[in-house]
Amino acid sequence: MEKIDYKKMFKELYQPEAVPKMIDVPPMKFIQVDGHGDPNEPEGEYQKAVEILYALSYTIKMSFKKQQTAIGYHDYVVLPLEGLWQVEDNEEFDSSNKSKLYWTSMIRQPDFVDEAVFKIAMELTRRKKPQLALEKARLVSFTEGLCVQCMHLGSYDDEPATLQKIKDYAEENSLLFDLSEERRHHEIYLSDFRKSDVSNMRTVLRYPVKKR
Structure with a gap:
């Protein structure tokens, strides 16, 4: 039986583009x-x-x-x-x-x-x-619910630039960040920093939002 790779089955969760988009996470x-x-x-x-x-x-x-x-x-x-x-x-x-x-x-x-x-x-x-x-x-x-996410490429220390893109997208689409104890800044680490060139590292950044 072939192994199931959830990253391929659920590309919308694990393979977003390097531009922000809204997603309802199940x-x-x-x-x-x-x-x-x-x-x-x-x-x-x-x-x-x-x-x-x-x-x-x-x-x-x-x-x-x-x-x-x-x-x-x-x-x-x-x-x-x-x-x-x-x-x-x-x-x-x-x-x-x-x-x-x-x-x-x-x-x-x-x-x-x-x-x-x-x-x-x-x-x-x-x-x-x-x-x-x-x-x-x-x-x-x-259950994470409504979020905006984006693929971040490169060092973890360079994440603020990608987070700014997420903030701009939220503002342009009448969305508010919805941070709380339950809903937090979320990162998914698709690259092993011990084995990857920093410039090629891929990290999904996800922020909880709500509609205005």
């Missing part, structure tokens, strides 16, 4: 881990969260192949890392002071992943990697 399942502080800190909280997410995601992918009939498993490509970001006091997103960042790091899961599958994956991962703080992870259904 409900999806994610494993999430919350944290605070500089994501670039070596061995820091963010790096540990990412390790937890990938450990659980690959455990789910590899451990349930023999139970296809029972749980509706299908082989698939593990989805990319994503992040929801906000600044202390719910100020407008600004990555220049990384110590003030609050984040939710997350990876989307296929529809067959429910609480029972997640619980088993937690137990299996804990046996393999007891050093991970798996209690920080949770499985959620996340």
